[in-house]
Amino acid sequence: MRASSLxxxxxxxxxxxxxxxxxxxxxxxxxxxxxxTLAALRPVFELARRDSVPVTALEDKALEGAxxxxxxxxxxxxxxxxxxxxxxxxxxxxxxxxxxxxADGEVLAAADAPRRGVPTAEIAALAANVPPxxxxxxxxxxxxxxxxxxxxxxxxxQVIQELLAAGISPEQLAEIPARVDVALRxxxxxxxxxxxxxxxxxxxxxxxQRPPGPPSESSVRIGPPTP
Amino acid sequence: xxxxxxxxxRYLDGELPREALPVELRAExxxxxxxxxxxxxxxxxLRTTLRADVMRQIRQERRTAWRxxxxxxxPRPIRVxxxxxxxxxxxxxxxxxxxxAAPDRMPGLPGADRVDTRFIYLAPQASRVAVTGDFVNxxxxxxxxxxxxxxxxxxxxxxxxxxHHYVFVIDGTEWRPDPNAASHVDxxxxxxxxxxxxxxxxxxxx
Numbered sequence: 001m002r003a004s005s006l007x008x009x010x011x012x013x014x015x016x017x018x019x020x021x022x023x024x025x026x027x028x029x030x031x032x033x034x035x036x037t038l039a040a041l042r043p044v045f046e047l048a049r050r051d052s053v054p055v056t057a058l059e060d061k062a063l064e065g066a067x068x069x070x071x072x073x074x075x076x077x078x079x080x081x082x083x084x085x086x087x088x089x090x091x092x093x094x095x096x097x098x099x100x101x102x103a104d105g106e107v108l109a110a111a112d113a114p115r116r117g118v119p120t121a122e123i124a125a126l127a128a129n130v131p132p133x134x135x136x137x138x139x140x141x142x143x144x145x146x147x148x149x150x151x152x153x154x155x156x157x158q159v160i161q162e163l164l165a166a167g168i169s170p171e172q173l174a175e176i177p178a179r180v181d182v183a184l185r186x187x188x189x190x191x192x193x194x195x196x197x198x199x200x201x202x203x204x205x206x207x208x209q210r211p212p213g214p215p216s217e218s219s220v221r222i223g224p225p226t227p
Numbered sequence: 228x229x230x231x232x233x234x235x236x237r238y239l240d241g242e243l244p245r246e247a248l249p250v251e252l253r254a255e256x257x258x259x260x261x262x263x264x265x266x267x268x269x270x271x272x273l274r275t276t277l278r279a280d281v282m283r284q285i286r287q288e289r290r291t292a293w294r295x296x297x298x299x300x301x302p303r304p305i306r307v308x309x310x311x312x313x314x315x316x317x318x319x320x321x322x323x324x325x326x327x328a329a330p331d332r333m334p335g336l337p338g339a340d341r342v343d344t345r346f347i348y349l350a351p352q353a354s355r356v357a358v359t360g361d362f363v364n365x366x367x368x369x370x371x372x373x374x375x376x377x378x379x380x381x382x383x384x385x386x387x388x389x390x391h392h393y394v395f396v397i398d399g400t401e402w403r404p405d406p407n408a409a410s411h412v413d414x415x416x417x418x419x420x421x422x423x424x425x426x427x428x429x430x431x432x433x
Contacts, residue, residue: 078415170426
């Protein structure tokens with residue numbers, strides 16, 4: 001084959017590859033969203049890409065809105081809100097884990113958790129205390145599951161940390177909420193169901209003692225003095 | 228031995244007089260002196276055109292790089308036969324289809340880390356039940372469930388580990404969360420999605 005022919009083929013292949021890759025990402029949106037919605041979403045995706053926020057999750061949210069026949073302006077608003085949530089979650093995780101990569105799944109789980117009732121302080125504490133070698137995906141999701149079932153967030157978080165420190169696998173951790181459900185169905189209280197569902201016995205965390213000293217304002221009894 | 232060489236070196240560098248050398252090294256020193264004397268300084272003189280030659284070579288290389296750059300940026304007609312054009316179009320199409328059908332978005336494709344996941348929904352009156360979610364690009368048609376006895380609908384998908392959001396689509400119109408899901412989350416549109424967590428398989432470091 002002559003050199004000119006080779007270079008011609010090389011040009012064609014390079015052009016094909018360069019064009020096809022971004023096309024694939026855009027195509028799945030273009031097929032389902034109108035041009036105006038796509039134009040409104042493009043800056044949100046660009047900003048997210050710049051901030052290392054998982055763009056696929058935002059695209060998924062837009063596709064979900066289109067599938068559910070949600071009006072365009074509400075789709076854009078939901079995607080913008082999700083982008084904010086994901087950005088906040090990423091900042092929160094980065095603050096708790098200053099080094100090492102943060103996986104998209106971990107950001108998604110950290111963004112989901114507050115919507116399920118987990119205080120951000122507990123998310124940060126879990127992220128800071130789980131060994132960096134372990135993914136936060138399962139611990140954060142299980143924490144959300146437990147809080148949704150009525151288990152106190154701080155207690156659930158401390159127990160999850162202890163279980164991970166004891167070498168419990170993510171699969172074992174992920175099974176806990178289903179076991180809690182079984183106990184809840186037969187009438188157990190959430191906290192009791194939780195401690196009975198653990199794969200290894202864990203002592204309930206001791207509530208933090210108040211340092212000795214004068215009573216705080218919140219514990220001062222208001223009303224007539226007791227005789 | 229090392230010390231003797233050191234003395235020779237110092238003598239040859241002019242740091243020591245010949246008398247300072249031990250007698251047994253003086254013959255060696257004399258041999259080196261003869262060798263140096265035999266060297267003709269004219270032979271190692273650089274030719275006068277060397278500088279100009281080097282600069283010419285550098286300019287020539289620069290010109291080659293510039294020519295390569297010009298070749299890259301210059302618009303030029305590409306002559307392609309119909310067959311080559313058809314093959315290229317087929318390659319582009321195949322690439323697009325391949326990237327669209329990326330394995331992490333297609334249920335049922337074999338994958339080393341994928342986990343068999345069973346979706347079950349009880350709907351005795353329904354004529355069609357499908358599951359849709361982020362794992363199928365929120366396709367409104369979703370993946371159809373198979374009807375079994377007593378109105379139980381079942382589908383098995385091989386899904387990637389991770390956090391998935393999904394719902395069931397009943398008769399193509401009703402979107403319902405999974406009553407058996409581990410948890411649910413607000414979908415941002417005023418409804419609820421079911422949450423499915425698939426724990427990643429544990430990889431032990433060797």
